[in-house]
Amino acid sequence: MAAGEGHLHSTHLVRAALLSVAMVQTVSGAARADGMPIAYLAETCHACHGKGAGQGIPALTSLAAPQIAEAVRAYRDGTRKNAVMNAAASGLDDGTIRELAAYLASNR
Amino acid sequence: MTLTRRGFLAAATATAASLAAPAFAAATPHVVIVGGGAGGATAAGFIRRLAGDRVRVTLVEPSATYITCFFSNWVIGGLRTMADITHDYARLPASGIAVVQARASRIDRDARSVVLDDGTAIAYDRLILSPGIDLRYDALPGYTEAASEIMPHAWKAGPQTELLKRRLDAVKDGGSIVMLAPANPYRCPPGPYERVSLMAHVLKSTGRTKARITVLDAKEKFSKQALFQEAWEQLYPGMVEWLPPSVHGGVERVDPAGSSVVAGLDTFKADLVNVIPPQHAGAIARTSDLAKDGWCPVDATSMRSALDANIFVIGDAASAGEMPKSAFSANSQAKVAGANVLADLLDWPRPDPRFFNTCWSLLGPDDGVKVGALYAPKDGAIASASGFLSAPGETAEEHRRSAAEAEAWYASITAEMFG
């Protein structure tokens, strides 16, 4: 980042900028540790539960995380029936479902 | 909380970028995507949504508009218009995707660059190829590109779709239609049979119940066969005849001037011949030596080309094990490839792939069936892990629900592709 410093007039700005860069790195470090697999998984839902959801396919937007998690578990266990969802949820463990539901509920 | 973090990230990244633009830009890895269809357009959006400004994304696509093959049978069936299935790339730049309207003429794999028709080279750190299919005009004697104006394929949506629809609308009561369905693998396994159903629907609903559709198939069996044949008997009695090669003796050639098809055991003359020819991966994949026997081998966990570690091949062009060539598959593969591209470039963890597909098919208006599966890598190939198929004898209500699912899926996937 040193290459940018020559353009600056205020050393305060430099410090602020370097600080924010450092924080970017810290934050993306956090994303590295756990964000990516769940973000990927959540994205797979959007092929159907995206903008077109609401009729024909339920929209997830009005559901809270526990409701989403409950539904996915029920589809996985076959206690709730929909051929597409029974396959889509198969093999997901409870922890992953909880994280996925939390992610979906907080990233509308 | 994640939202806040994202907002903060965007602001922080913007600050850093404006302070040190050259150094920052130079260090930002570049993902180039060739082909703005079901695979490529999905991959572009996915990567930007997950990684924001951590990567640059360029989408190379020669056409200003994209007409979906998916739902083009609905157009032939009179249930959608061409305008309904026509989309454009205008909203992609707002999500940080650079759209280059050009054809990629070759890939310089050593230099890691894509060379456009005008000679411009675009360097990439990772390349995602999703060029779809090319129709093989060398495979069926008599069937040339010129012949497709007389015997439409309509297997790439656009003017061909309109041509087939016009020709269908001109068939008289008592007239005959012949469809040639290809051997596996090909784009959209249930597509020919959905088309037969919707053509029969058009004929029936316009009082032409004495018209007949004959399918000369290159296969002994086909996708969702029991469901389609049940529907043809119930909805379109006497209108559809399906013949496997053991009955017609194998199609030998077509005669566009005589509007006929010559098979081993018979010659079929028809008012309309719809030829769905054999296919192979889009030219750019084959001429870049990324294909074997017409399709591109890929690693089953990532969609990475088996022949070049810097390139991922997704969608119809890829040889993706048991996954059918569908828009849903291409969309699912785009996310697996996108995640692995980010893992390569940003040192992020690689998620376990959860490949998924559903092919909904219409038998008539508001009358659908479906087949699909979750897929996972198994012994080096993508294999079905948990599948489903509509059962024969389902209620009208179940069929109505499947058709409604298809409509919602179409709206969602096209929004994912085009914003």
Ligand SMILES: Cc1cc2nc3c(=O)[nH]c(=O)nc-3n(C[C@H](O)[C@H](O)[C@H](O)COP(=O)(O)OP(=O)(O)OC[C@H]3O[C@@H](n4cnc5c(N)ncnc54)[C@H](O)[C@@H]3O)c2cc1C
């Ligand atoms: C009649 C019909 C019905 C179908 N119905 C369904 C359905 O209901 N559900 C479903 O899931 N699938 C369906 N499909 C299949 C679906 O359309 C394809 O599987 C899907 O489009 C494949 O996506 P792709 O990204 O591989 O290729 P495409 O979507 O074809 O995209 C390829 C893109 O690459 C571009 N391109 C090619 N070469 C180059 C180059 N050299 N440089 C730059 N760009 C290039 C092309 O212009 C094109 O835009 C249907 C297909 C047909 C024919």
